[in-house]
Amino acid sequence: MNRTVIVGAAQLGPIAAEESRSAVVDRLIDLLRQGAGVGCELIVFPELALTTFFPRWYTEDLAGHDHFYETSMPGPETQPLFDEARRLGIGFALGFAELTPDGHRYNAYVLVERDGSIVGKYRKVHIPGHENDEPWRPFQHLERRYFEESPDGFGVWRAFGGIVGMAICNDRRWPETYRELGLQGVELVLIGYNTPIHYAPDPGQNPLQGFHNHLVMQAGAYQNGTWVVGVAKGGNEEGVESLAQSAIIAPSGQIVAQAVTTADELIWARCDLDWCAKYKETLFDFDRYRRPEMYRRITDQKGVVLPE
DSSP states (O other): OOOEEEEEEEEBOOOOTTOOHHHHHHHHHHHHHHHHHTTOSEEEOOTTTTSOOGGGSOOSSGGGGGGGSBSSSSOTTTHHHHHHHHHHTOEEEEEEEEEOTTSOEEEEEEEEOTTSOEEEEEEOSSOOSOSSOOTTSSSOOOHHHHOOOOSSOOOEEEETTEEEEEEEGGGGGOHHHHHHHHTTTOSEEEEEEOOBSOOTTOGGGGGGHHHHHHHHHHHHHHHHTOEEEEEEBOEEETTEEEOOOOEEEOTTSOEEEEOOSSSSEEEEEEEEGGGGHHHHTTTTOHHHHOOGGGOHHHHHOOSOOOOO
């Protein structure tokens, strides 16, 4: 059986702080319709796709940014996206800020099938940035203040004819992300990101942001025999220049489609999920070649322990 799914990466340009949810949802629906026009079965939106990247501002009260969070998914303002996707017969993955009924705050992703049903939800594991006000920065990166680390870990779901996993932004930099998913047979990894080009702790890395972005996703794809779809919210958002360069990457590690603007842009690729087996059953046959007894440090040790 030929298992092919046409996947669209729906890159977003900047979202202004005052831009309404309904206006943003209209942009998402426009990208959804573009995807329908080229036969997409799955559209992947970026991290925090409904709002500006609010952790760049400090509020004394932790709840000062709560209006940027979703308390239900779908909610009144996002329901039109679900309705249009179901009408078109297209599934999607959507990044958003989640505020749970018991007051927990997560950077989340939801995966929705073509019939409008929610397949699964992922919460970001690797939270970057800092927790406290650091006014010396040209802009802040307070994700560790406004989001909790995921208590759930990395899951996969059977959807779109294959095995699908999700990750968010900084997760893509950690090889453990892909290997956790790879050990569950993942064939399609969906990753949304908001990545400022300026990195305050070490501005020397600024010129390498695009290189590093593709490097980690291509390596993760190849070393785990999986498709990877990386989708940005890029451009100049509230004075902060963010990386675009959304890409769809094959199990070979090759980029098969890439965005060329920093604005709202749809790219797509026909993803042959059976291609994954060419790597999973040869070079990266985990059952034959892995030596988990040699990898104890990976789970038993957090920081670096230097030799004496």
